[in-house]
Amino acid sequence: ETRFRCKPDNFVYNNMLYVLCKKESSGEFIDFSLMIFRRIESPDTYSYSNVLVGLCKFGRFETAIEIFKEMCEAGLVPTRAFVIIRLIAELCRLGKMEEGFEILKVVEERKLNCVEEGYSTVIQALCEHRLVEEASHLFGRMLSQGLKPKLIVYNSVICMLCKMGRIGEAERVFEIMNKKRCLPDNVTYNSLVHAYSEARNWEIA
DSSP: OTTTOOOOOHHHHHHHHHIIIIIOSSOTTHHHHHHHHHTOSSOOHHHHHHHHHHHHHTTOHHHHHHHHHHHHHTTOOOSOHHHHHHHHHHHHHTTOHHHHHHHHHHHHHTTOTTHHHHHHHHHHHHHHTTOHHHHHHHHHHHHHTTOOOOHHHHHHHHHHHHHTTOHHHHHHHHHHHHHTTOOOOHHHHHHHHHHHHHTTOTTTO
């Protein structure tokens, strides 16, 4: 660039970012990658995706969230679904549920193939924080869109409801689970048995 006074195009930039962010294992070049990224006049999907992969890979989630917001404002989405899921999971871990839900809405609007996994990630986080109304609403929304919750999602909702003493609602989720042919496991049964025992409803327990 300095010697020949030729500005690299996006193809060159993206190849550099690919090597530094996806192939490099130590993480020592991630700041150099960001410097390269910031020199691109019009970053494209691959520019953003390569940097996001590197940032997530090396635990730089705060910066990854900022870059993702910029990407959304530019009307682009990452090429790799796992990048989005990592961002949602990290936001939820940090207790930033609203921001996680905002990313989920983008995923939903763009009809990306990771929407089901995105819902699962947010619902599990809401259940862990015992945000009953929010988790129940999102779970209902997931079902209404024809998405198929996995066993871990059903168990998260059932365990949360049982711990909160809302056994009737837990039983309804258990019935939905059976209708959807998702087989319960020991976690499902243990939660329900314990909840009914606590309520002294021995017959159902």
